[in-house]
Amino acid sequence: MYKLENLIKLSLNETNPDLVLKGGNIVNVFTNEIIKSDVAIDNGIIVGIGEYHGKREIDVANKYIVPGFIDSHLHIESTMLTPKEFCKAVLPRGTTTVIADPHEISNICGLDGINYMLEESENLPMDIFYMLPSCVPCTEFESNGAILKAKDLQSLINKDMILGLGEMMNYPGVISKNNEVLSKLKLAIDNNKIIDGHGPHIKDKELNAYVISGVTTEHECSTIEEMIDRLRLGMYILIREGSAAKNLNDLIKAVNKDNISRCLLCSDDRHPEEILNKGHINHSIKLAISKGIEVIDAIKMATINPAICYKLKNKGAIAPGYDADLLIIDNFNNFYIEKVYKKGILVAKYNKPLFNVVYKNSYEENFVNTVNISNIRKENLQIKITSEKVNIIRVLPHSLETKKIIKRVKTKNNKFTFDKDEDILKLAVIERHGKNNNIGLALVENFKLRNGAIASTIAHDSHNLIVIGDNDEDIICAVNEVKRCRGGIAISSNKKILESLPLEIAGLMSSKDIEFVNLKFERMLDIAYNYLNVNKDIDPFMTLSFMALPVIGDIKLTDKGLFDVNKFKFIDINNK
């Protein structure tokens, strides 16, 4: 630690601090005031607020100084960027600290995946904290690449970069007092760590049980009722504004002066395109303000509130002893972040990062060779129909949830056959960890793709290869392209690849920069919407990627089959 004597000398201005930001309008999150004053910074720490002389002085008169933003919960893998590229992308947008859950890569590479993320996050001008993935695999109803038990997490729980146990999606496991689930909870409790929740729709006694098990936060609320139920029981609510799930509009209506200290902001899963075009946590703040939240209250949800919730002692405020993670903002109307200081160093200016990161020369085999599937032939994709009506997954607009519908489909020789006049697509989840060659098959309504297929190795949370299409030839074509890329996303039409984005790191992340990823991604989005006519009320890639996640209702598909989330068991596609 920096010597206390020196800090006191600096606060007294007996010695001159490294840097003084002169005369800015400081946002005070303790009192909800704007205070015109200097900020004195030395060795990355704020040493004084008042009138100070420094070795360097920078005039910030008429500008606002705001604490750096904290994203309370996200999966970096969902940005398809490595931690380094993610940092370069969101730091200029004001995010100086994130609390990430590496559970995507863990499902593929296990502990090696977590260690890779920790290592990639070191020496960056951003504080990347991690929660240890609690559900790898997410459920027993799917095949994944690794199993993490409580004893596996033990070696990591007390690392400085680890804040606790990641989202406990296996809430049925909590309620049923599953031994392994309880061991993970105990690991966090015994080490005085935070436990993140993920328990949509739980209520009454089950919610009480979830809370008493040590779960402290929730980011899966989609209704005010769920949010209030959880706030009342003492949970912190992380209001999410991701790419597939956007809850801020709905939830912000319930935020008031009495409960705001328990409300935080998070992005959870956010694509490069939205980060580049709309922003990151800065976008959530602007959105909250546009919905009537006072400016400083909106800022608190991404600064002091998460700092208190996650015990980040010296973050989230502009006061002596706090880290000098500071944003210079022109005004609160456009909320343009002109400069970002991380621990007192100017790291971004006018939306551009001012630092370089050191890249790895090569990645180890286990990170870049993770798509292990046999050749897929048409025979593998046939769906046997033996009932009059079948269970179909209906995609819902702007949601990670789906709805089970039951209807008649066209068949030929007792097998499903595509009907150009009906919006029914085929969905396949192909085990890709080289374990068992499983293929799960289902039918999907309201995705509305025509004349092609989309395949991806991003398929929460086991990240098997997921593919959707309206003909088997294009499905196979897209699958083969993804295989060739060693993971990623591909779009086919008329047996040709229209575009593909290689995500060679675990099939989740590109080793390229955000501009490359975004260019590819925007082109694919354009193709999906305008060439394949995908429903414009959904994000095709994000929606696809959540269709294999068996913990968000109502009906999902894993490599092991069609899954009814409410009943928490497999169901037959045939409705008998």
Added chain:
Amino acid sequence: MYKLENLIKLSLNETNPDLVLKGGNIVNVFTNEIIKSDVAIDNGIIVGIGEYHGKREIDVANKYIVPGFIDSHLHIESTMLTPKEFCKAVLPRGTTTVIADPHEISNICGLDGINYMLEESENLPMDIFYMLPSCVPCTEFESNGAILKAKDLQSLINKDMILGLGEMMNYPGVISKNNEVLSKLKLAIDNNKIIDGHGPHIKDKELNAYVISGVTTEHECSTIEEMIDRLRLGMYILIREGSAAKNLNDLIKAVNKDNISRCLLCSDDRHPEEILNKGHINHSIKLAISKGIEVIDAIKMATINPAICYKLKNKGAIAPGYDADLLIIDNFNNFYIEKVYKKGILVAKYNKPLFNVVYKNSYEENFVNTVNISNIRKENLQIKITSEKVNIIRVLPHSLETKKIIKRVKTKNNKFTFDKDEDILKLAVIERHGKNNNIGLALVENFKLRNGAIASTIAHDSHNLIVIGDNDEDIICAVNEVKRCRGGIAISSNKKILESLPLEIAGLMSSKDIEFVNLKFERMLDIAYNYLNVNKDIDPFMTLSFMALPVIGDIKLTDKGLFDVNKFKFIDINNK
């Protein structure tokens, strides 16, 4: 720890909890709501809010259920009661947790004193946490009974009952980077503990330095300006309502919805008489409500806010996993606390404790034989006057502070002599730890005592024997009675003892119960006001006890002489 499986079963009501409070109006400090619901309790922990069946069920319909109150900062010794008797006195008034600083007894008995308090606080139906006294002795400008250095505190800092370092009164030591002071601060910082402040009037760069040194709380604010200055720099403000210092009326005006989460309530120094007649923290809450604070906001200042500030994880709210420290209140108009549950057990009802405490049969010599002074004779009390005017301590109404005034006094043979027409009393501080026989002498205005003397071994913080009177004979008489009692308070008039209260434990606490102490104390108060005509705008005993404390301005007296707090040095009584 209680097994997680069992807790989950209880929350699910798969097993019946010990106790269910049925149908009460629960005060929710997270959402500022009143929610009609059952509270299920097992093994001292709240296991569920909702509809529950229990082994025992108690109907609390139409009653309010409120989390037990937390006193954020106090000195139990100031109640003149042992921890056990203190607990019996304040628990029925709703205080279920206190954060105490045993620095009075430490100044007399050192580490033995702290250990005595810790031991006396065990197995009580109250959580008594302690802060380690940071300033023993308070300053180098007085003689006390023990010196506690950082290395002495090391053995205690990580005990469960210890939350951190007690009020850092030696703020000049912080500012001047005194080695020993910094070592104590570092001890707390390195062990991730809280540091309480005590720094009235510090501002600007010195306040920044105080905060950067790790000081997190302040309970010495007497003006809104001081309070806002500290809130802005991230300190928590403990709004004090003690017997001598009453700050709530002034400070509550600055509390609002934006800063209330940083505001707490404390009693600091509170006499039995006020506890019995007005209350403890419940009184502060009622006072805050009467000043316009919303009921639940007032409750938050004594529940969830201190719990967050002092990291008392499972306290301050009614939610699953929290300790079942609960108050049953009839209504918010009279705020009468009908019942108090501590960890699920009914411990007080209709203002009476329902538990017994086990007393010690005898106290060790070092706790009950602490008044070691020589015989005091008139010669020891003479004040030499060599200047035209002299420096006099003026007592201020309802305040721990004093004001230095300069005026002419009557003399005889160059010595001060009492003048029946002038309100000038003699004050003596007599070293009583058997160290050096020091006697400090001064003159006092506005105390207004006539025809007698009051002596006491409560004299913050070194607790030498302090005595005030308008004639030397009564001064000596009162001193001798205190000596005879082995510590305590005595009032003399016309060379006779009118009343005395033995405080045989370290000269600070009675081994008797609160009724005895209060009876004695009320009688003495009556004598002081109505027989000796003491100024009714002051509390004679509390005011007297703070007149030797050289860290609260403007002018004080120690056994070493008259002390100018602002200049932080001794001054001569003669103003030259």
